[in-house]
Amino acid sequence: SQQGEEDPQALSIQEGENATMNCSYKTSINNLQWYRQNSGRGLVHLILIRSNEREKHSGRLRVTLDTSKKSSSLLITASRAADTASYFCATGPMAGGTSYGKLTFGQGTILTVHP
Amino acid sequence: GAVVSQHPSWVICKSGTSVKIECRSLDFQATTMFWYRQFPKQSLMLMATSNEGSKATYEQGVEKDKFLINHASLTLSTLTVTSAHPEDSSFYICSATKAFFGQGTRLTVV
Numbered sequence: 001s002q003q004g005e006e007d008p009q010a011l012s013i014q015e016g017e018n019a020t021m022n023c024s025y026k027t028s029i030n031n032l033q034w035y036r037q038n039s040g041r042g043l044v045h046l047i048l049i050r051s052n053e054r055e056k057h058s059g060r061l062r063v064t065l066d067t068s069k070k071s072s073s074l075l076i077t078a079s080r081a082a083d084t085a086s087y088f089c090a091t092g093p094m095a096g097g098t099s100y101g102k103l104t105f106g107q108g109t110i111l112t113v114h115p
Numbered sequence: 116g117a118v119v120s121q122h123p124s125w126v127i128c129k130s131g132t133s134v135k136i137e138c139r140s141l142d143f144q145a146t147t148m149f150w151y152r153q154f155p156k157q158s159l160m161l162m163a164t165s166n167e168g169s170k171a172t173y174e175q176g177v178e179k180d181k182f183l184i185n186h187a188s189l190t191l192s193t194l195t196v197t198s199a200h201p202e203d204s205s206f207y208i209c210s211a212t213k214a215f216f217g218q219g220t221r222l223t224v225v
Contacts, residue, residue: 033214042121042208042218043159088158090212099212102149103158 006089006106007018014114019076021109024069033103034074036085043088056057060084081088081115117141118142120149121209126201126225135195136220144189145211150182153219162207167195183216199224 002006006023013019034046049056049065049072056063062075076083090103118141119201128134138148163184164172171184183195192211196203201224208219 040206040221043216045214045216090159091213100213101147101158101210102150102161102164103210103214104161107158 002058006087006109008109009107010112012111012112015079016054016066017070017079017113018056019079019083019111019113021074021087021089021111023072023074025072025104025106025107026070028095029067029093031060032063032072033077033090033092034061034072035088035090036059037088037108038085041068062082079111079113081113084111084113086110119209119211119215119217120164121220123220124218125146125221126210128222130200130224131198133195134199134222136196136207136222138192138194138211138216138217139187140190140211143212145192146189147212148186149194149210149212150184150192150194151208153208155205157209162194166190196222201225 017080029051031048031050033048036046037043040090047061049057049063051067060077065072086108087108088108119140120139122137126134135219144149150172151159152160152162158176161174162177164210167186167189173179183222186192204222206219206221209217
């Protein structure tokens with residue numbers, strides 16, 4: 001079942017602006033990941049943050065995780081038209097073993113960056 | 116990084132026919148693979164967990180007799196949509212052990 005909720009559902013910004021997307025989840029997690037999906041295509045893994053981490057950076061991406069609030073945010077700085085895509089958060093379960101890699105996805109945010 | 120290859124990338128089939136989708140791990144062994152489904156403008160939903168050498172574990176509401184999963188080797192899992200109907204039209208995507216995803220398969224049933 002879906003446990004992640006993302007907001008906003010859609011975000012429209014101008015090139016150069018920052019985009020912030022939020023994700024909330026319900027159960028305890030081992031890690032939280034963010035993915036990008038271009039229209040109708042496969043998933044591109046952006047970043048993984050573990051439950052014992054609070055912030056992580058990768059290029060123009062910054063992810064925060066607040067396990068007390070069960071929430072995460074993805075910030076894309078200096079956005080580009082090529083960043084236009086759907087962005088999903090996904091949580092990995094606490095249990096290890098074969099369940100590692102079994103992800104629960106949020107509803108997603110559709111980001112449109114206008115040139 | 117690890118590569119997961121999914122084939123075909125798209126398929127159109129007639130209602131009532133069966134379609135097989137393959138998911139291969141190219142440079143690593145995957146004892147576990149996961150199959151997800153994504154309806155238009157929706158998120159990805161886990162359908163089943165495919166375990167090498169044993170039966171797949173299906174999520175609630177997913178018909179195991181309709182979505183046949185075979186994981187006969189450590190590098191290949193297949194999903195067969197049997198007696199496909201238009202409502203099965205969707206984007207199907209697999210992942211292998213540590214969330215390495217295939218490219219996905221867009222199935223259209225006409």
